[in-house]
Each structure stands twice: as C-alpha cells, then as structure tokens.
Amino acid sequence: xxxxxxxxxxxxxxxxxxxxxxxxxxxxxxxxxxxxxxxxxxxxxxxxxxxxxxxxxxxxxxxxxxxxxxxxxxxxxxxxxxxxxxxxxxxxxxxxxxxxxxxxxxxxxxxxxxxxxxxxxxxxxxxxxxxxxxxxxxxxxxxxxxxxxxxxxxxxxxxxxxxxxxxxxxxxxxxxxxxxxxxxxxxxxxxxxxxxxxxxxxxxxxxxxxxxxxxxxxxxxxxxxxxxxxxxxxxxxxxxxxxxxxxxxxxxxxxxx
Amino acid sequence: xxxxxxxxxxxxxxxxxxxxxxxxxxxxxxxxxxxxxxxxxxxxxxxxxxxxxxxxxxxxxxxxxxxxxxxxxxxxxxxxxxxxxxxxxxxxxxxxxxxxxxxxxxxxxxxxxxxxxxxxxxxxxxxxxxxxxxxxxxxxxxxxxxxxxxxxxxxxxxxxxxxxxxxxxxxxxxxxxxxxxxxxxxxxxxxxxxxxxxxxxxxxxxxxxxxxxxxxxxxxxxxxxxxxxxxxxxxxxxxxxxxxxxxxxxxxxxxxxxxxxxxxxxxxxxxxxxxxxxxxxxxxxxxxxxxxxxxxxxxxxxxxxxxxxxxxxxxxxxxxxxxxxxxxxxxxxxxxxxxxxxxxxxxxxxxxxxxxxxxxxxxxxxxxxxxxxxxxxxxxxxxxxxxxxxxxxxxxxxxxxxxxxxxxxxxxxxxxxxxxxxxxxxxxxxxxxxxxxxxxxxxxxxxxxxxxxxxxxxxxxxxxxxxxxxxxxxxxxxxxxx
Ligand SMILES: Nc1ncnc2c1ncn2[C@@H]1O[C@H](COP(=O)(O)OP(=O)(O)OP(=O)(O)O)[C@@H](O)[C@H]1O
Ligand SMILES: [Mg+2]
Numbered sequence: 057x058x059x060x061x062x063x064x065x066x067x068x069x070x071x072x073x074x075x076x077x078x079x080x081x082x083x084x085x086x087x088x089x090x091x092x093x094x095x096x097x098x099x100x101x102x103x104x105x106x107x108x109x110x111x112x113x114x115x116x117x118x119x120x121x122x123x124x125x126x127x128x129x130x131x132x133x134x135x136x137x138x139x140x141x142x143x144x145x146x147x148x149x150x151x152x153x154x155x156x157x158x159x160x161x162x163x164x165x166x167x168x169x170x171x172x173x174x175x176x177x178x179x180x181x182x183x184x185x186x187x188x189x190x191x192x193x194x195x196x197x198x199x200x201x202x203x204x205x206x207x208x209x210x211x212x213x214x215x216x217x218x219x220x221x222x223x224x225x226x227x228x229x230x231x232x233x234x235x236x237x238x239x240x241x242x243x244x245x246x247x248x249x250x251x252x253x254x255x256x257x258x259x260x261x262x263x264x265x266x267x268x269x270x271x272x273x274x275x276x277x278x279x280x281x282x283x284x285x286x287x288x289x290x291x292x293x294x295x296x297x298x299x300x301x302x303x304x305x306x307x308x309x310x311x312x313x
Numbered sequence: 314x315x316x317x318x319x320x321x322x323x324x325x326x327x328x329x330x331x332x333x334x335x336x337x338x339x340x341x342x343x344x345x346x347x348x349x350x351x352x353x354x355x356x357x358x359x360x361x362x363x364x365x366x367x368x369x370x371x372x373x374x375x376x377x378x379x380x381x382x383x384x385x386x387x388x389x390x391x392x393x394x395x396x397x398x399x400x401x402x403x404x405x406x407x408x409x410x411x412x413x414x415x416x417x418x419x420x421x422x423x424x425x426x427x428x429x430x431x432x433x434x435x436x437x438x439x440x441x442x443x444x445x446x447x448x449x450x451x452x453x454x455x456x457x458x459x460x461x462x463x464x465x466x467x468x469x470x471x472x473x474x475x476x477x478x479x480x481x482x483x484x485x486x487x488x489x490x491x492x493x494x495x496x497x498x499x500x501x502x503x504x505x506x507x508x509x510x511x512x513x514x515x516x517x518x519x520x521x522x523x524x525x526x527x528x529x530x531x532x533x534x535x536x537x538x539x540x541x542x543x544x545x546x547x548x549x550x551x552x553x554x555x556x557x558x559x560x561x562x563x564x565x566x567x568x569x570x571x572x573x574x575x576x577x578x579x580x581x582x583x584x585x586x587x588x589x590x591x592x593x594x595x596x597x598x599x600x601x602x603x604x605x606x607x608x609x610x611x612x613x614x615x616x617x618x619x620x621x622x623x624x625x626x627x628x629x630x631x632x633x634x635x636x637x638x639x640x641x642x643x644x645x646x647x648x649x650x651x652x653x654x655x656x657x658x659x660x661x662x663x664x665x666x667x668x669x670x671x672x673x674x675x676x677x678x679x680x681x682x683x684x685x686x687x688x689x690x691x692x693x694x695x696x697x698x699x700x701x702x703x704x705x706x707x708x709x710x711x712x713x714x715x716x717x718x719x720x721x722x723x724x725x726x727x728x729x730x731x732x733x734x735x736x737x738x739x740x741x742x743x744x745x746x747x748x749x750x751x752x753x754x755x756x757x758x759x760x761x762x763x764x765x766x767x768x769x770x771x772x773x774x775x776x777x778x779x780x781x782x783x784x785x786x787x788x789x790x791x792x793x794x795x
Contacts, residue, residue, distance in 0.1 A: 110750050138752035150747040154765025163761065164751035171752070203765065220751065 060087035062123070063228050063259040064109075069120035071108045078104045080284035081120070086228070089256040093270055093295060094263045096281035097303050102263045103147055105281065106232045110144045111137050125227060138164075139171035141227030145217035145234050147263075152204040157216070158186065160204045161223050168224060189222035193249040210237035218249050229253070230261045235269040247272030267299040280306055347396045350374065353501055356401045360470055360504075363477055373490035373500030380494045386656040387685040387717055390599060390625045393564040400502045400535075458519070464548075465510040466521050469537050472508035479510055483541050487570040487607045487633070495566040495627075496603040499535045503568070506537035511546040511577075520775050522551040536567040542577035542612075549580040551778060564599045565623075571606030571614055575636065578613040579606060582774050583630075584782055587622035589653050597624025597653070604628065605660075608668075610636030616659065617644040617773040619782045621789040624653055629687065631660035634668035634696075641670040644770040646782075648789050649682030649714070658688035658719075663696035663729070672703040675767050678714035679790055685717040692729040699729040707737040708766055710790065760787035 064086045071079040078101045086092050094102055108115045109122065111134035122129040129137060152160065166176045177185070186200055193215045205213050214234050221229050231250070235243055250273050254260065262273055270278070270292060278294040279286045280303070288294065288306055298306075345352070353374055357367040382392060459466055465476060472480050490500035511517055542548050552569075565587065573579045581604075590597025600623040606614040616630035632641030643659035661670035670690065678684040690701045707716030718735050740762060748758035764771065764783050771779050 110746075112746060134746065134749040135752055135754055138750050144750050146747065146750075150741070150743050152744050152747070152762060152765055154768035155761050160748075160751070160753075160761065163757060164748075164753050167752040167754065167757070224751065 060089065061125075062086070063088050063090075063125060064129075065121075065123040066109075067121045067123075069105075069108070069122060070118045071104065071115050072118055073104070073115050077118070078115075078284055079108065082281070082285055084279065084286055086259045086261060088259055089254075090276045091254065091260045091262060091273060093275040093278045093292075094261060094281050095265065095278060095295065095298055100281045101284045102281055103232055104284075106144055106147075106230045106261075106263060109137075109142065109230060110134060135167070136171075138224075139168050141225075141258075143221050143224055143226035143229045145214075145221060145229065145231040147232040147236070149205050149208075149213040149217055151206045151208075153206050155204050157200050157202060157204050158182075161186075161220060164220075164224060185223060190219055192222050192252050193218045194245050195219045211239060211242045214238055215242065215246055215249075218246055218253075222249065222253055225253075226258065228259050228261065230263070232263045233265065234262070235264055235266060243269065244272060267295045270295045282306060282310070346399045348374070348398070348400055348502065352400055356502065356504070359401060360473070362473055365481060366473060369485065369490070370501050373497050374502075376491050377494065377497035377501055380497055382494050386627050386687070387683065387719075388625050388627060388654040388656050390654070393599065395498075398534075398564065401504060459517075459521075462515050462517070463512040464515060464517055464521075465508065467508055469503070469506040469508050469539070472539075476508070476510070479541065480508065480539065483539055483570070483572055485570075487572060487605045488568050488603050493603060495601040496568050499537065499566050499568040499603070503535040503537035506539075506567070508538075509540045509548065509550065511542045511548045513543045514545045515543075516546065517548040520549045520551050520778075534565055536565070538567070538569040539572075540570070540579060540581070541572045542574060542579050544574045545576040546574075547578045549582070549775060551582050551584075551775065553584040553586065563597075564601070566601045567603070569602070569604040569630075571604075573606060573608045573612035573614050573639075575610045576612060577609070578615075580615045581606070581617070581630070582778060583616075583618040583620075584778065584785065585618065585620045585622050585626075586785060588624075589622050589651065590624040592651050598622065599625045600628065601625075602628045604630035605633065606631070606641075607633040608636055608639035608641060608665075610665070611638045612636055613640040613642070615640075615642035615644070615773070617642075617770065618646070618657075619767075619770070619774070619785065620645070620647040620655060620657060621785055623655075626653075626655040626657055628655075628657045629659055631662070632670065633662045633664065634670065634699075635664045636668075637665040638667045638669075639665055640668070642773075643670075643672045643674070643688075644773045645674045646677070646767045646770045646786070647675070647684055647686075648677045648786060649679065649684045650789055651680040651682060653680075653682045655683070656685040656687055658686045660689040660691065661701060663690075663692045663699035663701070663726075665695070666697045666699075668696055668699045670699075670701045672701070672705070673769050674703075674705045675770055676705070676707045676716055677710065677763060677766070677786075677790070678707065678716050679710035681711075681713045683715045683717070685719060687719040687721075689721040689723070690731055690733075691722075692724040692726050692731070694725045696726050697728050699726060701729075701731045703731075703733045705733075705735045706766070707735075708763070709737065709739045756787070756791065759790060763787070763790060 062085055066082060066084045069079050069082040070077060096102055108117060117130055124140060124142060162182055169176060190197060190200055195215050199212060205216060208216060214237060217234060234246060238246060247269060262275060275292050278290050278292060280288040287310055350371060353370050357370060488496050490497050509521060540550055571579050571581060587598040587600055608614050614632050618630065620626060630643060634641050641661050647655045647657050649655050658674060659672055672688055674686045676684040676686055686705045688703060692699045703720065705718050709716055716737055720733055722731055724731060744762050745755060745758050749755060763786055771782060774782055
C-alpha cells in the first residue's frame, strides 16, 4: 500500500498563554481522507490546540513543530494558514455587524484564489456557488445576505460555519464543538453536511464532547486530549467507551503508568 | 449638447484664464496681512460688490471684534493669529506644483489607492494639465442642462453680481453674523463659495457637486455657501472631495446656509479630507465650520458627512425645524487618527408641530486622537408631538485614543418623544481574527469591519460618493489597530 499523504503533522507541540503552559508536548498526524475526533475534559486544551494551529497571537509556541501539507505552519501568519487551506469552525462564531455574509465570503474566497494565482470569481459564479453550498447545510438563503452571524441563533451560527467551510473548500477543517447548541435535526443536517465535504484530498479534526455527533460523522481515530497531551488514541469505539465510563479511568491509568 | 469641439474647449479655458487672469495684478498689488475696516473695504472693492454687501461685512466685522474665541469644545489647539492672516488672495487657479514630479509621493500613493485617474490626480493637485477634456466638457454640458430647468448653480461671487436680489434676501437668514465667533469672521471676510437656487417645483435631476466647480474657483479659506430650495423642489448637493486636500491655509472657517421652503427637500453630503497634520500632530488644518439649515412646512433637510481630515474639527450641521411636519436628519461618520481632534455633532431645533429629527453619529478614534460627539435636541413649547431619535456610537481602535459624548436635551413640550442611544466599543480582536482565519488580510478586515459599522451613514450617500468614502475610511485608518 502506498503511503497516504500527510495533511498535518504535529510534533511535540508546547504552547502557553500569559505564561501558563497549556499544550505540553502534543503529537498527532492526520492523513488525507481521515477524520480524527479529539475528545477530552473541559479545560484540557482542545480549543487551545485549534487556536494555536489557526495562529492566534496570544498563544506562544515554546517548543515543537507543525508541518501542514509539508510547509512549516508555525512560520505562517493566520491569514496565510487560512489561504493554504486551514479552516477553523469556531466554537463561538463571531458577529460582524453591517458586513454581509456574502461580501465576507466573497472577499475570503478571492483572497484564497489570489493566493493560488487564480483570478477573482465572477459575481455569477459566486452566487451559483452560494446556492449550491448553502443547500449542503440547508442554510436559509436569507441568512446568506444578512450580516455575518449578527442576530443568528446558536444553531444558525454553527450551520453558517459549515457553509463557510463548504464555500472555502479547505484541506484541513478543525470543527470546535460544532455540535454544541444544535437541536437534534440540526445536528443531523450539519453532520451530513460535513460528511458531504469529506474527500480523499482533505481531512477533518472534530473536537467534541459527545458520542452522538460521531454517530453521524464517523471518525477514523479518536484521541483523548488531557492536560495538554494526547494520552490515548483508538478507533471509533473509544468514543463509546468514553461516553460510558467518562475520563476518570484514563486519568487513573495515567497515574498508574 | 451639440458638438463640443476643441475650439470650444480652448475658448472655455481661455475664459477661465481671463477670469483669473488678474491674479498677477493682485499679487503685485499686495494686500497687507491682518484685519481692519480698510481691508474689508478693499476686499469688497476688489470683488466689485454692491454697497449693501460691504455694509454687511463691516457690521459683521464690528460684531466679531467684540467677540471672544469659544473654548467650550473638547479640543486643544494653538489659537490662530488673526493678525497674521492675509484675508484676500485671488482664487487659487495657479498651479501649486510646477510639475507632476514635484507632487509628494505620499499624496500620489493615496490618490492611487482611491482609484483616482491619473488625469484627475493631476488636476486635483493643481498641476497644470494641458487638456482636461473630460471634466471641462462634463462641467459645461452639466451647466446647460441646469440652465434649462432654471437652476442656478454658480460661485458665490458670480451670484452676487448676477442674482444680487436672491443673495440679499437669504444671506445671513439662517446663520446670522452674530451667531458665533467664526460665523462673524466669515461674514466679514468671506471671499467665495457656492450659490445654488432651485426654483419652485423643480427636482434637480443630478447631484450638484462642488467638484465640478473646482476649476472655476479654488475653495477658499473663508467659504460661504448658500443653497435655496424653493417650494416643492428637491436637490442633492455634494461638498468636498475624497482626494486629500493640502492647503497652506491653516484656518478654515466656512459658513453654509440651507433654506428649504414649504415641501422642499435638501440633501447635503460632505466628505471632508483636509490635511490632518503629520503622525506627530504637526501642521494640519483647523476646520471651524458653521452649517445650518432651516425647514419650512413639510420640508426636509438631511445632512450626511464623512469627516476624516483636519487636525482640529469643530462642526455641527444643524436643522431649524420651523415649519410643521418638517424633518431634519443628521448622519455622520467622524474618523480621527494620530493626533487629530474632532468635536462634531448637530443641533435639532424643533419649533413646528409634528417635527421629526434623526441623528445617527458614528465616531471612530484611532492613534492618540480625541473624538467627541456634541449634540443638542431642543424642543420648544410650540412643537407639539415633536420626535427625535439619536444614536451615537463610538468605536475605539486603540487604548490611547478617546471618545466622548455630550448629548444635550432641552424639552419644553410634554407631548414630545425623545430617544437617545449610545454605545462605545473597541474594535474586536476577535472580529479581526475571524476574518484572518478566513484568509482575509488585516487591512481588508479592518476596512470591512469599519465600513460595516458605518453602514447606516454610508447608505445615505449617493452611490459614487459612498464607494469613494469607503476607500477613504480604509486609508485613514491604515495600520491603526493596537
Ligand atoms: N489567558 C489565559 N490565561 C490563563 N489560562 C488560560 C487563558 N486562556 C485559557 N486558559 C486556560 O487554558 C486551559 C485550556 O482551555 P481550552 O479552551 O483550550 O480548553 P478546552 O479543552 O477547549 O475546554 P472546553 O471543553 O471547556 O471547551 C483552560 O484551563 C483555560 O482556563
Ligand atoms: Mg473548547
């Protein structure tokens, strides 16, 4: 079997904020075509990992290396990372009053195209793309023309994140608790949307607390992040086990080892 | 218009040359600096003004002499030395730069960013251009169209010569010479400006822009503008230009008077981009303007302004809602950066019944600047069922700048309804990061966020002006987050 293409390779990543170390030697590789779930107790550092990968300035990387499709991710600015194909679906999507979703996305898409040496998308093509992709998450057409996330319900915000992901077609999408705040129907719709976006070319990192999302988005691997490190990795069954037993047994194992 | 040939153009240009041809004479026959009654007589004589206007100026001068410069605004600056000013200079048609190469690179760069064509850039910087085919012919065809409708749109000096009755009837009726220190000074020494009259029932079919008039007369230090919209007429008037305007005059004290008679509507939009001074706060224009309009029955005046320039701004476009059911609106974006100071806002004076006013003010402060909103809503006893809605938002780009709000409400009628909302927020790092994470550059992100923030105001501007104003906002805030 030929070796699969590595989308992201995180090696011994240490990161801190305000002098406090949050990530303490995290190692993880994600290949093209794979879905990895990251689980772990509150405060373990899951969102921190997402923020560090996306390039939030508040975090200082003190050690380690991250290769994104072969390039040194940590040397890139946040916008360069995005243009290279790293997408973060925010745990708490941000509102931008007065800026239409459409204008926002068109600007983003054109920046990415420019980065790839492509010409700006025409208004017609863009609108066709909006229509096509908004169907994936059953996003109300009206929301596309409203201001970015302003006055959106919690669920609509999350749908909008996945809609943006569909529009921008990233190599790696990091979904930070995209399932939180979704009702049962919306959860199914959003998860199915994500599944439609899975391909052999891209990869997805799903951060979640709940097994039920993984019923829909079936992961290839489940990792437990605890105290800034990946402490356990397994298949999709690990999520079931965690759901049943919680995290204590893992903490216990750690102490005993 | 029939064929406008190069000959016509040459003739037009020649006539302009003629108009300002006396520049050299005037310069040789220097006017001494400083201000006294003789100087005012000299100005009036040079302009061949009628006696009544000279009297008006002298009266204003005597009023001004007994006034003191106001100090209530939230601004600090070195007081202008009124004795050092030369109060009369020929309109500045002469070129400011000998050649395009002399124009400062920064200025060229900014204009490029604004998307101003090369020709236009040259014209705006005052570089002598051989043929400015476009703007001259546009201006000419434009004037002919207006003439057909009976609309008068000309320089103030021309109006004094050609339509003295109209000028005499309205001058100083909205902003009396006694109004304030700078209005009095302006009334004494104003050199030129614009005059506009829309006859009864005429809807002016195009935006009247001072832009088309730049060729005719340079914007002066003491500009005077008078817009009269007769019964049932409509006009949209644009003042200013988004291109950066350099001026050796430090003090600018303009007066603008708007008169909207019964059922008339005036929309007055301004983009102000005078030189704000350098990064350390050196230089820059002092902009002390008095702008006021009066509404008769069912009339409407709407002020929209985007203010990004000047070192010190002191400006309160106001509405006197005299007639019943009249409407006043004020939409403002004021941006200050580096060491700029702005104290701006509006006054809505409700006299008539069922009068209505709306105030939307967006202040954006960056660098070490100070940005104040000062507004007065005054409801007189006669103004039954008057209504006002005010919203004043401030956006801070850094920790070192300041935003201040001074709303004054005086209400003498119990049936009035007054609402005031105010917010202050810091530009969200989260918002910027969200944009960056989607691949959008920081510069574009700030521009998008700020323009979104000002949308309600920008939406009031005529389309073309709005696009330029958006670019201008972006440029004025470049590299300003911190
Ligand atoms: N500015 C800060 N200073 C100190 N500690 C911080 C700061 N910001 C975050 N932390 C801490 O970093 C730790 C990791 O937070 P993070 O948001 O990554 O957790 P998480 O795994 O995403 O949790 P959750 O499941 O609740 O979303 C937490 O203990 C949090 O309190
Ligand atoms: Mg989290």
